[in-house]
Amino acid sequence: MIYCGSCGSRLGFNHYINERTLASGDPKQYERNTYRCYKKVDNSKACTGQTTYMAAWINEAALKVVRRFFSLAKRTPNEEMLNAALNCTNNISSISLKHAEAAVKDAEKAVSALEEEAVKSLMGEKSLDISIINDLMPKKKATLEGAKEHLASIRLEIEAESAAKEKHQYELKSIRTWADTFDDASFDTKRMIIAQLLERVTVHRGYKIHINMSITAKQFFGTDTLNTTLKAS
Ligand SMILES: [Zn+2]
Secondary structure: OEEEOOOOOEEEEEEEEEEEEOOOOOEEEEEEEEEEEHHHHHOOOOOOOOOEEEHHHHHHHHHHHHHHHHHHHHHOOHHHHHHHHHOOHHHHHHHHHHHHHHHHHHHHHHHHHHHHHHHHHHOOOOOOOHHHHHHHHHHHHHHHHHHHHHHHHHHHHHHHHHHHHHHHHHHHHHHHHHHHHHHHOOHHHHHHHHHHHEEEEEEEHHHEEEEEEOHHHHOEOEOOOOOEEEEOO
């Protein structure tokens, strides 16, 4: 999930121990966690970025974004976040449903009115000319079939929407739980949460860090709100 901003390859985690001799003559070990661009390690000309980045600085930048996300989530009401995720399509569908139902009713009325005319004509009552009835009937029936198909597709759309809403509600619940527990969570839990929220961390020379949020995180605030560029200090 961490990439080199210069060559685009994945940065690899590296833990190294360096031993130096102090002025007193005693050896002292230094430990460092870093992310390295192995493309650059293999061939210094293949990448114009840095070879090594301090892991702690990059992790700090990622944590900052995650904490900002949580503080924004805590300040935003559930309904607002769900609507953003659903892109407000909910109301449009319920209006479309009413229109589609009305269209089916109208088409049914038109067909049964013609059928009544046909019966009247057979009984010798005063009615539309039978040739007009025969001409209109297939058209009215086709309109009815079309209206029924449209209504069925709207109903499917509404079903899909309600499934999506359920999924978003579940995701939102997880986000709220994470927001409340993140600071006290274990290292592994924090890692898991960060992996759910961040899609890509891109590191450029001089620790310019660009962070892309995952869809799970982004959808609740519309797009791009949480794309961010941090300069780690
Ligand atoms: Zn690189």
